[in-house]
Amino acid sequence: MDNGTTSLAKDILRMFKEPEVYEKRIIIMAGDRAGILSFGQDMDEAVNVLMEYLKK
DSSP: TTTTSHHHHHHHHTTTSSSHHHHHTTEETHHHHTTTTOOOOOHHHHHHHHHHHHHH
């Protein structure tokens, strides 16, 4: 899957339907540390999710 492709967009939409994604509020794209998506109710929450993941 290439970055920026329709395939990538479809995969991300599919992942948002998985309960675990909403619970953890983060998506990690394999093989690409820059490919991390975190989200929350606001930017502070999304950043906190990312920071907690990076501590592990």
